[in-house]
Amino acid sequence: MLGTGRLKKQYGGNICRRCIYSAYGTHLRPSDCRYLDEDLYLCPACGVPQHIVCGFRLIGACKMLLK
Numbered sequence: 385m386l387g388t389g390r391l392k393k394q395y396g397g398n399i400c401r402r403c404i405y406s407a408y409g410t411h412l413r414p415s416d417c418r419y420l421d422e423d424l425y426l427c428p429a430c431g432v433p434q435h436i437v438c439g440f441r442l443i444g445a446c447k448m449l450l451k
Contacts, residue, residue, distance in 0.1 A: 388439060400427040400434035408451040412437075416444030 388398050395403075398420070401412050407429070418439035427434045440448055 387445075388437065391437075395428045397428040398436045398438050399429040400432070401437055402434065403427055403429040404437060408448070410447050410451050412440075412444050412447060416441055416447065 391399055401417055404410060417437045419435045420438045424433040425436045
């Protein structure tokens, strides 16, 4: 998984880093992810206002590739 396509399909949108960890067990750092913007949005998976991941940087994509 290199992008967020599977996340969008499964959860109906992009989700927060905490939900990505609980769903895939991937230890992503904030610097591994690209975010929508500085604002908080409701995560479609957990319903908590969080920074929503909209993509991955190279190291984050490598970590997600194995999941």
